[in-house]
Amino acid sequence: MSFTLTPYQSNAVTLCVEEVRDAQRVFIERAKKTAVGLSAPTGAGKTVIATSVLERLIFGDETTEGNPGLAILWVTDDPALNRQTLDKMLLASAQLTDGDLVEIDTAFDQKRLDRGRIHFAHIHLFGKGTTSMQPSNSRENGLWEIVANTVEAYGSNFLLVIDEAHKGVEAKRDAATIIERISHGGTADHFTGRPHPAAPVIFGITATPERFKRAMDRAGRSLEMIEVPVSEVRESGLLKDRIIVRHPGESQAAESTLLAQSVVTLKEFDERWRAYTELTGAPLVEPLLVIQVRPGTSDAELGSYLSSLESEWLLLKGDAIAHSFESHATLTLPGDREVRYIAPDRIAADSRVRVVLFKSALTTGWDCPRAEVMLSLRVAKDYTNIAQLIGRMVRTPLAERIETDESLNSVTLYLPHYSKSEVAKVVQALGEDTGGDIEIAVEPVDCVKNTAIPSECFALLGALPSVARAKKPWRSQTDRLLGLARLLRGHNLVANASAQAQARLVGAIKTEVAVRAAEIQELVNDVMELDISETVWDNRRGQFVESDNQQSISTKVQDIDTQFNAAVRALPDATAKWYWNTLCDEMDDPYEAKAHVAALVKTKEMAIAFKKAVEAAAADQSEAWRVQYANQVSMLGKQARLDFEGAWNPRVGTLAVDIEIPASVSAPSETITGSGEHAVTSPVPVYDKHLYVAPSDHRVVPEGKYPFKPGSAWEIDVLEKEIGYATLVGWYRNPARSKHGLGVPYPDGEGWALMYPDFLFFHEVDGAIVVDVVDPHGHQGWDTGPKWAALSRWARAHHDKVRRVVAVIKVSDELKALDLTTDIITERLDECTTKASIEAVFAEFGGDY
Template structure:
């Protein structure tokens, strides 16, 4: 892969591979068919995850211990030809181990007896419709279909077989396994009109279920943001095993930084016509965004081109010349220095617009991201499925309020972060602005509900997870000048947690750290040093377990078997059995060597074999391969390798801690990701916020209360307390009234770089991160003490798991805090758990519910 997968993406890839491994095994052994789905919100990178899975199918995956399937054939099916082309381009861009020649779009000229192993074929449903040249003359499943009249006719162009016959031949070949990927799977199960819906559903169902001599597809994998209809369709097919669906947690997607955190909604609060006024505001917003990105690039010394923000202007389906001309002239009136070629359109008619001296050419949607000279893009509805444009920072829609679906679909395509990561501590650069001239507060609220994941409004999966905010009256705050530097330094020194990984390989983590340290010039020859250390560990294993190694080597070099005597006459198996032994050939030894490489990593296996062998003697290299293969059969002894790799990784991180903190944001993110490649929470630093955005009004438009001495403040030194309930306000006011109070920090609700995050495990054992509500700073001068105070409802289902996570955090880092307290309201009384006390932590670990903890002897009045 050219891209480094986000944690949630890699976990999803591992889960998909587990399903595919079982599905292929059951198909080859028992001809059992199966189906499952991958669900992820729009913008989560479903195509990138699929690319990683396909690479693994063809070439294997060391990290997930997945063997390649030499007979794998992938058929990628959609209902949209343009989506196939976009997907092919995305796979070419992300999957560097799959050459373009292995990514085949099935056109009308396609003619093969069967599909080939190691290739991805792209097919759209139109190619299987009754009028397609690829299927004329073939059998049909529907007696009422007009295609029946074409049966018995020779295929067009003297084609040897129809596409249906090609699929049948592929499925029936014992050396091949056909994996069907239904992209945007929910769309294949529903259409806009009954006639189109019936034909499309028939095609998909026939492809999946088989008909008239074409057997069912062995493995069906549906990919979509919403797969309920897909699941229902799969459940209706008798005999197909339903494997566990993979559901990507929207909260993890949001936490990853791949999607923008905040969506700012601008709309008029009075009656009138404000099209040009708010378009001018949108132009001003995109100009401001350009300045902020330029400042960030200069501060971080970005060597590549800085982000060039784009303004997307959404028009009605049939915009008048008057409306278009008004929009063009307004844009240039407020941005006169805009170049003449800076506007483009992605209208469905694919035509250039020439109007009143303005020229607005058509451009394919997928090309917009890579054309930075385009600053203004005119669109109509959702442009096209699968399109996104991370540099789209501002959006203005001239569609009426009743077109909310079209607006949210297009807005959902604009939530990718430009750098595929969150900008640390800068809410402004982690947001997109949406300007709605024809909306009011009520209709804007409906947009907000969709974009934060309200399923009743969100059929296309545009909503985000926990952590996404939709802001109607935001204010951008900067570091409060009233806060002394000693408090900021205290914040800098606080610990935070990484999100642990399901599939954590200490050797991969260690080598990734070495590669990054070498790349940044922090440790010369780090990768060479790494493999030297790991080879020394393997030397120690072979020395300590010499006897087991000899036995394992013998196992690699020979094949044990037995012969059963079958009596045809007696129709019985004789109890006399003859054992035999054969020497393993080079192919068998190589297979064991590669299997060991999946445990050690292929590069370590290669380097250790070279370490053992005499480079001038091929026989010693074969002997070294046998030793490596033998180590692969001693899996329990490799625990020592993992332990040493983990120990060395921690040591190197400690040694280079200060150097790493001096790197750019982009590079520090890499090291945090490497540190997080562990099954246990790892300590990372909190980064200072630079721009903090908060809501300033309630749902009715009334101004919110504010408080002083927050680390981030508006121009008046105040911070709006937007999300605090009544008893959280009581906690805040009481802490501010304590002796020695110096300042406070409303910890971000999402686990961003400027948040103190605590890892915890949910009821299913999945790792999550929570952010305690408050950090309070007390003391004087340079003597600053920091306290975590977290008001949290004890009635919520996640209350006890979160308490256990905070308790473990307190056990690890309690000495660095003055207080670590969890607070809940029981009746009319606020109760507190002091997590710095060992007895309280013991009570939390043995508790059955959170409510009894607060009410019992472990708690006390706040």
């Protein structure tokens, strides 16, 4: 892969490859047709995962040889989606080339699909009306015949991939869909009159797997489903944290106002991204505004929209504005204005465009993470369509969470023609489309510092010890070392760090070669020369006998290349190529040098030994650099220290940081009550004494109040009880996954995760202000014990910073509290993995809240 896979992507790839290979074996051994499914939420990188899966199936991996005889048919319901996928694969893959990816069109005419290639087709090519794909005087092979011939000739070496596998897999009015016939066989009499054979193995890819599951069950196929949790995707930084929904009050004319406001928001995103690029050197993101206009919108209305856009920002004219209407022609509007057409799948790559107009759907082929603002000028009828579109806008533009400016982790939706009840339906649809794991903030208010709160509260908040996560995943110790080398060079600590790293790894290979010199030379000879034996059938004896005619011939360079490439795949990163470059300086024949490299993995035992040697050397060099440069790194900025910490300690991946006091805090002012057709928006309850409060000009939240949207009814009980204490001077809703919040690390099995206690309360006691941490939480999860054990350790380690740290649960409608500052509590909570075990600890050591 050209991309470094995240841990969840790498895990999904491994599982998918294993299941597909198992499915192929099942078909060979028992002729049983099966399916494998990949379910991952929008933004998870399904195409990147699928590309890696197909790469490993065709070219092999460290443990299994590839299958160059595999022919793959990738089917979707839209040609634009195929082109987009093909482009993504070329970008993501280090092994697939243009020649390996074939887009089937009317010129494609051969008996069967090619082995070792991925063929892209859309279902319309298989339809009755597509006569250009049927046998004729000018066409020898129809598309149905090509696929049928491939299935019959290749068997398990034919893999059907269905992208967006929730579409077209269920029959309509008792008639099989095209996808169903390709998948499970059936008649295709409009082409051949003969039954179409079923695909031996199906690999389905979808964000919503229920239809695919039902379809495979009806067809009698066993299905192995690999599902990627939304939480892991967002934790990786690939999904934005927040969707902001803005709408007017009831019966307010707001179209022009919110059109102008959407441009203001676009400009704010543009300014913030430019500042981020200047600060970090990251690629510049040029944000996009997507405007959905009403069907039947006149040219005069479109012209007025363009005038408004340009009046708000002079940049928005000419090529900066494009449309994706069904009519693909350039629009000519009053005043000799022209608006060019742009295909949805080309928007992301066209850096000139900053505003895109569309009428109905912009979901198929649509994938543009820089689209960060949407305005819908339609009436309230398109809840699901809007939700699907926004679902495509929650991907992070740089494939990582932005730590220095949290506003860049959001997407904004404006709905000028939606009432409160209609907004509620959109929000519910958004929750369903995003898996419920992305915060949806309706009419958020930017709360400012509460001037009635003593300044000591803010000072105490900033003094609480917190941690942040270093999120860089490393696929190997070698990858980690090379990443560390880039950091050292980038921060001017080691000018030739990459060269030093390569030299250390090549040196490790040479050391291992010296130990195994005789064995390796024999293997080099095996690579360079091919021994040919002769076996003869002896008619008199009625058996085969070995002939004395033995010969040795030189191996062709193509076969040496094949064995060399196997070594490149088996050894970490580019170490095989670096070793080859070194040998080329020592040997006259580059192919002899390749044979020496190939010999390193000629046997399984040898391959394991050299991989271990390289990985051990990489780990040692990383540690040596840590010891040598840790002090200098500690004087760098926060983000640089986080990056280094992720390389120093890849399993821990956390760094002690100070909580940054925000200038303002954003909080939703409205919430959703009811469900379905009865869903409406209602004001969020507001409270006094929060560290941040609404300004005077907000239309929903009164000045001096803070809107608190609770996760449960008993969170309100906890908050109201704490606010009721006469000593309380202020409180703070601790934000999760934020540099403005208190984070505490806890072990999650694979490494470390972060927990964020819900509330911080500030009390004045004996003339001094003290801090209490209170965490009301459901306790049914297996990780509740480890989380609170970690918070207990934190409380005891920083007893000088806090007065009390309390966990709160609800048992039989009664609130129970547990003081986390005592020694024995930590050990007991460490052992808790069930709801009952948590309740037992509260019963023994806790009391009424």
